[in-house]
Amino acid sequence: MNILVIGTGYVGTTTALVLAEMGWNVTGLDTDVGKIERLRQGLPHFYEPGVEPMLRKQLDSGRLRFTAHTREAIEAADTIFICVGTPPLPDGSADLRYIKQVAEDIGRNLNAYKLVVIKSTVPVGTQRRVAEWVGAAQTEPKQFDVVSNPEFLREGKALYDALHPDRIIIGADTVSAGQRMKNMYHSMDCPILVTTPKTAELIKYAANSFLATKISYINELSRLCDKLGINVKEVAQGIGLDPRIGTSFLQAGIGYGGSCFPKDVASLLHTAHEHGSELKLLEEVVAVNRTQYMHLLEKARARLGDFSGKKVALLGLAFKPDTDDIRESIAIRIAERLVDERAYVAAHDPAAVLPAELCASVAQCSSVEQAMQDAHAVFLCTEWDEYLSIDWAAVKHSMHQPNIFDGRNVLDAGKLTTMGFFYQGVGYR
Numbered sequence: 001m002n003i004l005v006i007g008t009g010y011v012g013t014t015t016a017l018v019l020a021e022m023g024w025n026v027t028g029l030d031t032d033v034g035k036i037e038r039l040r041q042g043l044p045h046f047y048e049p050g051v052e053p054m055l056r057k058q059l060d061s062g063r064l065r066f067t068a069h070t071r072e073a074i075e076a077a078d079t080i081f082i083c084v085g086t087p088p089l090p091d092g093s094a095d096l097r098y099i100k101q102v103a104e105d106i107g108r109n110l111n112a113y114k115l116v117v118i119k120s121t122v123p124v125g126t127q128r129r130v131a132e133w134v135g136a137a138q139t140e141p142k143q144f145d146v147v148s149n150p151e152f153l154r155e156g157k158a159l160y161d162a163l164h165p166d167r168i169i170i171g172a173d174t175v176s177a178g179q180r181m182k183n184m185y186h187s188m189d190c191p192i193l194v195t196t197p198k199t200a201e202l203i204k205y206a207a208n209s210f211l212a213t214k215i216s217y218i219n220e221l222s223r224l225c226d227k228l229g230i231n232v233k234e235v236a237q238g239i240g241l242d243p244r245i246g247t248s249f250l251q252a253g254i255g256y257g258g259s260c261f262p263k264d265v266a267s268l269l270h271t272a273h274e275h276g277s278e279l280k281l282l283e284e285v286v287a288v289n290r291t292q293y294m295h296l297l298e299k300a301r302a303r304l305g306d307f308s309g310k311k312v313a314l315l316g317l318a319f320k321p322d323t324d325d326i327r328e329s330i331a332i333r334i335a336e337r338l339v340d341e342r343a344y345v346a347a348h349d350p351a352a353v354l355p356a357e358l359c360a361s362v363a364q365c366s367s368v369e370q371a372m373q374d375a376h377a378v379f380l381c382t383e384w385d386e387y388l389s390i391d392w393a394a395v396k397h398s399m400h401q402p403n404i405f406d407g408r409n410v411l412d413a414g415k416l417t418t419m420g421f422f423y424q425g426v427g428y429r
């Protein structure tokens with residue numbers, strides 16, 4: 001089987017690597033020539049532990065190659081994975097322009113039967129539209145199938161997730177297309193659910209929205225915990241021990257970010273409105289997430305008076321550890337707010353860099369010590385491992401005031417308080 005992966009972003013690159021590891025011949029195609037050039041040299045364009053060695057291994061195996069030549073790549077493939085972006089439009093709906101472009105590229109270059117697999121996260125009904133776009137662009141009629149096969153990997157753990165999925169969801173409207181997909185994934189040791197394309201599309205949004213709901217639930221509860229003097233981490237542990245609830249995704253903090261939850265929840269809400277349906281619970285999930293980080297800022301304001309002229313060390317810019325992705329990162333929102341309130345912000349991240357619009361107003365420090373020097377407060381925004389082993393006794397002397405605001409509840413509150421720090425977490429002190 002010759003597999004083509006169109007779009008070599010996070011999902012496309014990971015998908016190509018995993019399919020090559022499974023033994024298939026894989027070509028990655030992207031319109032971004034710079035990205036393709038780097039990938040050819042074994043250099044991933046994003047940071048994630050383990051990706052670079054895997055890329056080099058698959059390039060050396062001869063099973064993986066990269067190209068920017070659309071026509072040749074489509075003609076040579078029998079199975080095509082669509083992995084291009086579906087960014088949000090201002091009204092919350094998913095922008096399908098890249099999906100449409102790719103569908104038309106496939107239609108124009110359809111020289112024989114092809115199985116088209118949509119891995120991008122797309123609204124309910126998109127599989128049908130892709131089939132129409134491919135069909136309309138054809139110059140001579142050839143058979144093809146379009147199936148939905150949503151991706152559930154997490155950034156920072158993308159390779160592991162894609163190699164060890166919890167489940168594979170296939171939305172196919174013919175038995176033969178569903179069977180082809182099952183055959184492709186035969187070596188994967190997990191349940192495979194074959195359903196209709198619309199159901200598969202909704203499963204992806206429903207999964208992300210449910211996880212976002214868990215986070216907003218514990219975050220809202222953390223506000224009550226603050227008032228009652230109760231440790232939200234113990235509450236999460238206590239409820240999570242019930243297997244019907246589970247402990248995962250109950251880590252209270254400054255809110256969820258990233259390229260998926262905010263956009264996918266907005267897109268599902270848009271779909272609901274379009275169909276005259278309401279998802280009020282999900283609207284509240286968004287509202288809680290929008291205001292969650294402000295509670296930590298409020299605690300800092302109460303301690304410092306105001307931020308004007310104060311130095312704040314911001315630890316972590318990425319929306320989560322083990323990635324350099326800052327899309328929708330709450331850390332960036334906090335940095336913007338602190339700058340607006342005239343704080344001097346010194347940021348550190350082991351992998352991520354400041355967005356261009358903050359480069360003039362925020363300092364990016366190369367070490368944690370440099371960021372904390374003379375600081376009035378530390379804000380921990382991303383729970384990188386590196387921050388768990390900070391020598392707090394050493395940095396305390398270099399700080400102007402020993403205040404710590406832990407936006408991810410990962411530091412040892414008791415130990416830091418004993419050392420003389422003023423410590424506040426989220427529903428935890």
Ligand SMILES: NC(=O)c1ccc[n+]([C@@H]2O[C@H](COP(=O)([O-])OP(=O)(O)OC[C@H]3O[C@@H](n4cnc5c(N)ncnc54)[C@H](O)[C@@H]3O)[C@@H](O)[C@H]2O)c1
Pocket residue numbers: 006007008009010011012029030031032035083084085086098101102119120121122151152153154155259260
């Ligand atoms: N990032 C994640 O963790 C994740 C996880 C699961 C699902 N998803 C979904 O997967 C999709 C892709 O996400 P991503 O984060 O990999 O996106 P991305 O923005 O990192 O990558 C998309 C790539 O597609 C390329 N592209 C755009 N138009 C093209 C065209 N016509 N031909 C060839 N290449 C083209 C772009 O140049 C880019 O490299 C989205 O729908 C996203 O919601 C993402």
Ligand SMILES: O=c1ccn([C@@H]2O[C@H](COP(=O)(O)OP(=O)(O)O[C@H]3O[C@H](CO)[C@@H](O)[C@H](O)[C@H]3O)[C@@H](O)[C@H]2O)c(=O)[nH]1
Pocket residue numbers: 121151152153154155156208211215248249250251252253254255256257258259260261264319320
């Ligand atoms: O208990 C928790 C868990 C996560 N987060 C935050 O939630 C966001 C998202 O985290 P995570 O889900 O680990 O990362 P993503 O890479 O965005 O992965 C999500 O989005 C992907 C894209 O759709 C899906 O494929 C994954 O299954 C889904 O977990 C981050 O800001 C985290 O800090 C919390 O605040 N508390």
